[in-house]
Amino acid sequence: MSLIEYPAIASNPRSRVRVQGENVTFCCEAFGNPAISYYEWMKDGALLDESKYPEGFNLTLTNVTTSDSGQYKCRANSPVGAVYSSPALLTVKANHSEFCEDAYEEKKISLPSDCVQDDGTTLYEVGGCAEKTCRGTSSENGLCGPSKTFCCLPSSQEERTVQCDDYTLQVLVTTGCSCGQCSSGDITIQGQVNGLNTGIALRIGTVYVNGSSVGRTTYTGLFSFTVPKGTRSVAITLEDTIFNTLLTTTKLITLDESTQGRLYQKIALMEAAPPxxxxxxxxxxxxxxxxxxxxxxxxxxxxxxxxxxxxxxxxxxxxxxxxxxxxxxxxxxxxxxxxxxxxxxxxxxxxxxxxxxxxxxxxxxxxxxxxxxxxxxxxxxxxxxxxxxxxxxxxxxxxxxxxxxxxxxxxxxxxxxxxxxxxxxxxxxxxxxxxxxxxxxxxxxxxxxxxxxxxxxxx
Missing domain, CATH: 2.60.220 (Chondroitinase Ac; Chain A, domain 3)
Known part of the structure; x- marks a missing residue:
């Protein structure tokens, strides 16, 4: 008799941006034993007509309008249960320029202590652009998600002279934002693993991500691995393969679509009881x-x-x-x-x-x-x-x-x-x-x- 596996999401739909009149596809993939029998798609919690997803796992919307904006998610169903994906946001604008027209935001930097400004502080307004996704002018590659991501970036900047006690500084100030290609989307998850009571490091331990081995910890318990931007959750399993002094433990790390760069995790494992x-x-x-x-x-x-x-x-x-x-x-x-x-x-x-x-x-x-x-x-x-x-x-x-x-x-x-x-x-x-x-x-x-x-x- 084969082991029952309740449905689990393998790939979540990704948030998308579109200009009116374009098409968009959301993709969802799940697994289980018995196998997934059918998929359903919802917008803002309401079930969508099946004609929009004849393949089940892909939802395609054509000639979108601003009324199509909202949260979309799938539900994968099997004979033993069901599971929802994480929601994906669709943002539809009338034209490209609308995505970043409100992206400019105030941002201040600290100047040296002898660069006091008119308000009596050493803070200086340099401006910036909010981390917003936008629709690039280049066509997207990839059905289920863009191979390149676009976000609101500084489109115009100018140098300004700041007077200090006996010298001047040149400061770069952002004055406008527009859509441009974002930097690499990979997220690095790193951290250290130690015993709960002894503090002993997990030395040369095996690190599994979502059930697959991705490497080992260092002799001081450090680990590092990368996941794609947009990843919503990571199940990391840590096994004391060699010394068997710490208990094998699986921890769930949750992310959101805005997570980027590096994420640090400090993980404690219980010491194994004496046999x-x-x-x-x-x-x-x-x-x-x-x-x-x-x-x-x-x-x-x-x-x-x-x-x-x-x-x-x-x-x-x-x-x-x-x-x-x-x-x-x-x-x-x-x-x-x-x-x-x-x-x-x-x-x-x-x-x-x-x-x-x-x-x-x-x-x-x-x-x-x-x-x-x-x-x-x-x-x-x-x-x-x-x-x-x-x-x-x-x-x-x-x-x-x-x-x-x-x-x-x-x-x-x-x-x-x-x-x-x-x-x-x-x-x-x-x-x-x-x-x-x-x-x-x-x-x-x-x-x-x-x-x-x-x-x-x-x-």
């Missing part, structure tokens, strides 16, 4: 979240004889398990949890989640080789920490390291179990395969229910 030794031929129950005199939140039950190696062969012997919980009762822990605590609902809208904890389990054999678990494990949550009359509100979610969003992978039910000291406790129990995901999240949709302890704020 415990378990045997492959017995059932293993592992408690998590019992630090700092707090009761355990979660138990994970791994069936006997369920371990496999990287080739899928059954493994027997000693297993070393690093069992980690991003605990919502610990604000430092939950602040560096994988993903963004968001999911895409059945209608394709991104919604928020509230968590009981995120589980990451790393398994190796005695030689340090990676292991995994075939089949399902059982996850138990102490029902005493959850206020709900319906355990089905609590779900199990797997992290999609391509999108950085969570996907529902399992349901939970109420169970009753006798524990030590003859204490009778209720548990919310579910089962899930952990082999396909780097992290499992025990969560519920925002606002459905609440925990009986605070993890960020209590109301």
């Amino acid at each position: 415990i030794t378990i045997s492959s031929d017995v059932e293993n129950t592992i408690s998590m979240g019992n630090n700092s005199d707090m009761p355990a939140v979660v138990e994970v039950v791994i069936p006997p004889d369920s371990f496999i190696d990287s080739s899928g062969n059954r493994y027997t012997g000693i297993v070393k398990a690093s069992v980690n919980l991003f605990d919502p009762r610990d604000i430092r822990s939950i602040s560096v949890a994988p993903g963004s605590f968001e999911f895409t609902d059945e209608e394709g809208m991104v919604q928020n989640l509230q968590t009981f904890g995120v589980i990451v389990i790393d398994l190796i054999d005695e030689s340090g080789n990676k292991l995994n678990v075939a089949g399902n494990v059982t996850i138990k949550v102490d029902a005493g920490l959850v206020e709900t009359e319906n355990p089905a509100d609590v779900k199990l979610w797997g992290l999609n390291d391509v999108t950085g969003l969570w996907e529902e992978v399992g349901a939970m039910v109420m169970d009753r179990a006798t524990r030590k000291k003859r204490e009778l406790r209720n548990f919310i129990v579910g089962s899930v395969s952990i082999s396909a995901f780097t992290a499992i999240n025990i969560d519920y949709k925002f606002g459905v229910l609440r925990m009986l302890f605070c993890f960020i704020s209590c109301r």
Whole structure:
């Protein structure tokens, strides 16, 4: 049985500018398993007639007018769900000159301290042009987006003489703006990765962007990669490939269409818990979240004889398990949890989640080789920490390291179990395969229910 992949956007439509009478095409591409069955397009939230997008993934508008200006987005639908693209803005003007006629803006620079002006300050007005996209006189190349981008740039400048105490300065002042070709649109994302508590750098770690390897960190934890201008989100996964002291984590970086140049990210990873030794031929129950005199939140039950190696062969012997919980009762822990605590609902809208904890389990054999678990494990949550009359509100979610969003992978039910000291406790129990995901999240949709302890704020 193939793994279900909920729909995800591979390529968002890009904002465009046009002069009345021209044509424009917006493009959208999504993927999933089962495959995308059909696309829909909306303008300002209203569904457009299908005749405008006979191919589905491309929307073409002909002979546009100013009334066509607005926000456009697509929705990709599959048998298991839907997803919306980011919106793209269409701006239509009557003629080319209108795009930059209001682009001029005030901008002041600081002069040397002995260049005091009439207003008693050292600030001098030099003018500038707002960062606005415009329609170039050259024809665009590329159906789904311009190969060259045009923006409002200074079209007229003049030198002015500024009097200082005993000398003069020549200052270049912008007096007008017009449309011209922008500089390169690539965005550089760079930063540093360190351990949350130890500060140790992620040394020679593997960096994945949207599921694909793009390089490694330096010995001091530095990384750098580029994405095209217009990119709306980047799922970056960081793996401690060599030293295995920091947990593999996926973080979602969100951008907007105006983002340009360089973007710096400081990322903290949780240190991996010291491994415990378990045997492959017995059932293993592992408690998590019992630090700092707090009761355990979660138990994970791994069936006997369920371990496999990287080739899928059954493994027997000693297993070393690093069992980690991003605990919502610990604000430092939950602040560096994988993903963004968001999911895409059945209608394709991104919604928020509230968590009981995120589980990451790393398994190796005695030689340090990676292991995994075939089949399902059982996850138990102490029902005493959850206020709900319906355990089905609590779900199990797997992290999609391509999108950085969570996907529902399992349901939970109420169970009753006798524990030590003859204490009778209720548990919310579910089962899930952990082999396909780097992290499992025990969560519920925002606002459905609440925990009986605070993890960020209590109301």
